[in-house]
Amino acid sequence: MEPKLKIENLHVVYDTKEGEVRAVDGLSLELNEKEVIGIAGETGSGKTTLALSILRILPTNGRIVGGKIYFDGEDLLSLPEEELLKIRQAKISLIIQQSGKALHPMFESGWQVAEAIYWHEDATPEELSRRVSKIFDNVWLGKENVFKFPEEMSMGMRQRALIALAISTNPELIIADEPFKGLDVIIQRQIIEILKGIKLKYKPTMLLMSHNINALGEIAHKLAIMYAGQIFEVAEKDEIFQNPKHPYTKGLIGAIPSLKRLKRRLISMPGNLPSMINPPKGCRFWPRCPYAKEICKREAPKAIKIGNSLVRCHFAEEVADISPWDFWG
Numbered sequence: 504m505e506p507k508l509k510i511e512n513l514h515v516v517y518d519t520k521e522g523e524v525r526a527v528d529g530l531s532l533e534l535n536e537k538e539v540i541g542i543a544g545e546t547g548s549g550k551t552t553l554a555l556s557i558l559r560i561l562p563t564n565g566r567i568v569g570g571k572i573y574f575d576g577e578d579l580l581s582l583p584e585e586e587l588l589k590i591r592q593a594k595i596s597l598i599i600q601q602s603g604k605a606l607h608p609m610f611e612s613g614w615q616v617a618e619a620i621y622w623h624e625d626a627t628p629e630e631l632s633r634r635v636s637k638i639f640d641n642v643w644l645g646k647e648n649v650f651k652f653p654e655e656m657s658m659g660m661r662q663r664a665l666i667a668l669a670i671s672t673n674p675e676l677i678i679a680d681e682p683f684k685g686l687d688v689i690i691q692r693q694i695i696e697i698l699k700g701i702k703l704k705y706k707p708t709m710l711l712m713s714h715n716i717n718a719l720g721e722i723a724h725k726l727a728i729m730y731a732g733q734i735f736e737v738a739e740k741d742e743i744f745q746n747p748k749h750p751y752t753k754g755l756i757g758a759i760p761s762l763k764r765l766k767r768r769l770i771s772m773p774g775n776l777p778s779m780i781n782p783p784k785g786c787r788f789w790p791r792c793p794y795a796k797e798i799c800k801r802e803a804p805k806a807i808k809i810g811n812s813l814v815r816c817h818f819a820e821e822v823a824d825i826s827p828w829d830f831w832g
């Protein structure tokens with residue numbers, strides 16, 4: 504079966520006074536139809552850049568300089584803009600980061616959802632109203648909020664209205680960028696449950712992006728670990744949590760607070776993301792990696808398959824069995 508979305512060796516840069524920021528730097532990823540993949544990455548790892556690149560809506564200083572993005576076998580990067588207009592929202596929708604600004608302040612939230620539907624298909628006013636009510640129910644907003652303006656809604660309600668907008672046209676692929684960020688834990692829980700509900704009800708292909716790997720793990724079938732503009736590891740979510748193979752993934756999982764390891768509660772991984780203007784040669788992670796050897800500083804590793812995991816590390820086989828809890832010594 505052909506993957507629904509296939510990203511091949513994608514390179515995206517931003518032009519800045521300091522130089523070219525290589526925000527996405529040789530990223531490859533495949534998503535099968537109806538598969539939900541969570542991309543976990545620290546702040547600055549390039550999640551938003553990836554999301555915006557798929558829809559080709561990068562800010563003006565951003566440029567896609569290499570790679571392919573196939574959607575149903577068709578390269579989105581070589582499509583003319585008018586073809587992309589038919590795909591955005593209708594087939595691929597995006598729940599964008601920073602929900603505060605994403606809804607238009609002058610229109611009722613339900614109106615904005617109705618407009619999104621009407622833009623892509625002829626529907627009678629009655630049908631639109633029925634659909635909007637149903638969509639609002641599916642995101643736990645209820646009909647009583649259809650006529651509310653964004654400023655009359657809480658952060659959590661606006662986030663749900665954004666999800667309503669994203670599912671309104673029954674898209675085949677939904678991308679959600681940091682859907683849980685900035686929300687308190689109770690609202691986060693609601694968003695997790697709503698996204699799980701959408702996965703079951705609409706069965707879309709989904710690409711969720713967050714720094715919160717636990718939240719992603721509750722919804723996704725697979726997890727992809729992103730670092731400095733690249734994907735380091737992709738595997739079934741249980742495999743990532745129980746048997747992480749890349750040294751970076753081991754560090755992340757070993758840092759997750761757990762009851763057995765209360766001592767480690769407040770530890771996060773030492774070091775920072777490398778400069779994206781002058782990223783380290785070879786493997787992007789070597790300056791932070793306890794297992795790095797000479798070759799890691801010279802040569803960028805290719806992704807290799809271990810079991811059903813894809814791992815981008817020269818020593819993936821050698822370090823595969825080291826427990827994440829030993830990562831911290």
Ligand SMILES: Nc1ncnc2c1ncn2[C@@H]1O[C@H](COP(=O)(O)OP(=O)(O)OP(=O)(O)O)[C@@H](O)[C@H]1O
Nearest residue numbers: 517519524526545546547548549550551552562779
């Ligand atoms: N418009 C821009 N101009 C210049 N550099 C940018 C721009 N947008 C992002 N960057 C840089 O590109 C890199 C990737 O940023 P991006 O926003 O894609 O990461 P992210 O994973 O979404 O981070 P976050 O978790 O904070 O949302 C970072 O180094 C960031 O500083």
Ligand SMILES: [Mg+2]
Nearest residue numbers: 550551600681
């Ligand atoms: Mg982002």
